[in-house]
Amino acid sequence: MVEKKKTRIKIRNEEKILEAALKLFSAFGFHGTTMEKIAELADMSQPNLHNYFKTKADLYEAVLNDILTLWVDPLGNLDVEGDPETELRQYIFKKIEMARKYPEASRIFAGEMLQGAPILMHHLKGQVRMKVKAFATVIESWARQGKIRPVDPVHLVFMIWASTQHYADFMPQIRAVMDVARLNKADYDAAAESICSIIVNGLKP
Amino acid sequence: MVEKKKTRIKIRNEEKILEAALKLFSAFGFHGTTMEKIAELADMSQPNLHNYFKTKADLYEAVLNDILTLWVDPLGNLDVEGDPETELRQYIFKKIEMARKYPEASRIFAGEMLQGAPILMHHLKGQVRMKVKAFATVIESWARQGKIRPVDPVHLVFMIWASTQHYADFMPQIRAVMDVARLNKADYDAAAESICSIIVNGLKP
DNA sequence: CCTACCGATCGGTAGG
DNA sequence: CCTACCGATCGGTAGG
Numbered sequence: 001m002v003e004k005k006k007t008r009i010k011i012r013n014e015e016k017i018l019e020a021a022l023k024l025f026s027a028f029g030f031h032g033t034t035m036e037k038i039a040e041l042a043d044m045s046q047p048n049l050h051n052y053f054k055t056k057a058d059l060y061e062a063v064l065n066d067i068l069t070l071w072v073d074p075l076g077n078l079d080v081e082g083d084p085e086t087e088l089r090q091y092i093f094k095k096i097e098m099a100r101k102y103p104e105a106s107r108i109f110a111g112e113m114l115q116g117a118p119i120l121m122h123h124l125k126g127q128v129r130m131k132v133k134a135f136a137t138v139i140e141s142w143a144r145q146g147k148i149r150p151v152d153p154v155h156l157v158f159m160i161w162a163s164t165q166h167y168a169d170f171m172p173q174i175r176a177v178m179d180v181a182r183l184n185k186a187d188y189d190a191a192a193e194s195i196c197s198i199i200v201n202g203l204k205p
Numbered sequence: 206m207v208e209k210k211k212t213r214i215k216i217r218n219e220e221k222i223l224e225a226a227l228k229l230f231s232a233f234g235f236h237g238t239t240m241e242k243i244a245e246l247a248d249m250s251q252p253n254l255h256n257y258f259k260t261k262a263d264l265y266e267a268v269l270n271d272i273l274t275l276w277v278d279p280l281g282n283l284d285v286e287g288d289p290e291t292e293l294r295q296y297i298f299k300k301i302e303m304a305r306k307y308p309e310a311s312r313i314f315a316g317e318m319l320q321g322a323p324i325l326m327h328h329l330k331g332q333v334r335m336k337v338k339a340f341a342t343v344i345e346s347w348a349r350q351g352k353i354r355p356v357d358p359v360h361l362v363f364m365i366w367a368s369t370q371h372y373a374d375f376m377p378q379i380r381a382v383m384d385v386a387r388l389n390k391a392d393y394d395a396a397a398e399s400i401c402s403i404i405v406n407g408l409k410p
Numbered sequence: 411c412c413t414a415c416c417g418a419t420c421g422g423t424a425g426g
Numbered sequence: 427c428c429t430a431c432c433g434a435t436c437g438g439t440a441g442g
Contacts, residue, residue, distance in 0.1 A: 028320060031236035035437060048411055050438065107319050110374070114312050114319075115233060117377035124381035132382045149406070154383060155399035159368045162375070166367035169315070172322035176329035177337045178359060194360035201354070202407030240421060253427055255422065 014052050016042040021063050026104035029111055030060055064112070064119055067105040071098070072127050078138040084148050084203065087138075089196050095164035096192040100185070106168035132157055148203040156199075163195050219257050221247040226268050231309035234316055235265055269317070269324055272310040276303070277332050283343040289353050290405050292343075297404070300369035301397040305390070311373035337362055353408040361404075368400050 020041035024033040035056055039046040053059035075094065078087045099106055112120050136153035143150040167174060167188060175181065225246035229238040240261055244251040258264035280299065283292045304311055317325050341358035348355040372379060372393060380386065 026319075029234050029236060029316075031234060032320070034435085036435090045412060046436095047413085047438075051411075054438095056437065110315065111234075111319055113375045113377055114231075114316055115237070117381075121377060121381065124378050128378065129382050129384075149402075151403065152395065152399045155396050156403070158371055158375075158379065158382075158396075159364075159400060159403065162367040162371035163364045166363055170318045170363075170367070172318055172326060173329050173333065174363065176322075176326065177334050177363075179334075190357065191360050191363075194357045195364060197354075198356065198361070198364065198407035199403060200407075201409070202403035202405075204406070239419085241419090250428060251420095252422075252429085256427075259422095261421065 010052075013042070013044065017044070017049060017052055017059070018063055018066055021059050022067070022104050022108065025060060025063055026107040026111070030056075035059075061119060064108065067102070067108065068120075068123060068127075070102065071105050071109065072123070072131060075131065077131075077134050080138045080141050084142050085200050088200055088203070092160060092164060092196050092199070093189075093192045095160065096167065096188050096195075099164050099166075099168035100183075100188045103168035103171065106165050110165065110169045146205055149205050151203060156203075160195070160199065164192070167191055215257075218247070218249065222249070222254060222257055222264070223268055223271055226264050227272070227309050227313065230265060230268055231312040231316070235261075240264075266324060269313065272307070272313065273325075273328060273332075275307065276310050276314065277328070277336065280336065282336070282339050285343045285346050289347050289408065293405055293408070294401050297365060297369060297401050298394075298397045300365065301372065301393050301400075304369050304371075304373035305388075305393045308373035308376065311370050315370065315374045351410055354410050356408060361408075365400070365404065369397070372396055 017038065020038050021033075024037055024041065027033075035049055036046045038059070039049050042049075049059070053062060075098075076091075078091060109120070112118075117124060132154060135157050139148070139151070139153035139156060142148045167183070171183075174183065178187070180187070222243065225243050226238075229242055229246065232238075240254055241251045243264070244254050247254075254264070258267060280303075281296075283296060314325070317323075322329060337359060340362050344353070344356070344358035344361060347353045372388070376388075379388065383392070385392070
């Protein structure tokens, strides 16, 4: 059997396809992306893609699943024992950093939302809701202890997610308004700092 | 000439087409929407659409232009003479109300952003930047007068836009997390109230 | 993994 | 404003 060699190439190719697909799907959406373009970017023939992913829809789902772990998981959680200011700052900076490092992932999720999240709905009701519940528990505990002002934790988490992901999803508007060709790390940090200062101060008792 | 009668029907049909196109483009994107489907929803034959809009791209642009006035304009502005809390509350509630009443408009803009805003870029560098400049002037004036804490006005306005539009653009996630089939007016108001309280308190000197 | 190719869909036009 | 239809594109398969 020469399976070993084949398998290594297969794995490499699968990665190349997923990478190319992520870039194109995030930039042009599902219907705006052709298998031909993905094949081109992955440096393969178009029919060959179907040896790795049966259909275009399968490939799209694979891309979504691929980034789901990367997107939802490493977010971590607030430590109820920690100081609200420190914990929230950490959380917000982590989110901004993800918008900076993985803008395609952010955009593909946003695109899914805009279209009603047909594929992601299942995860939204599972993983994502759990994340929010955990977040809410900590916020409510802090409020009870008088460490922060009482606030609806669900709207708070939406506010944080929206404000941070905005820097990936609405990039063209941000570049146009700020009049820069590209945002550098300092710009993202300044954004995170602004968001932090408003939210942290906004939650002071 | 029977032009008068014809014109009236033509105007009515054009409206029907634009309405149908807005719904479908916002739900499925440009490439995910077919002229056939638009025709169906507008209750006309597909070839007849081309009598009103030469190409699909033209129709799409017409939809964008149509909502641009509705979206950017009536936002109004902050009154520098006014009380920061009152003014910001009004602004945020107006934005949430727009997300509630015109979610399709919000989503079509978001979709455009995700794809790099090829058509909207011109307006982003014009109208939208002007709006931000005007907003920034008021914020900075308030900060100088000591009415609010100094804060980067650009990041502040992005924060407000992102947080409010989120309730239109990320509807599926919001419904899944809140575990409701539909958000009613009270839900939107509660969201606006949460956003307001954090931002207004966050800006207190 | 490639060449060749099919069937379906879609935007747009002709012609009345 | 309709019927009929064309040309191009695209996802996917056959067969080797």
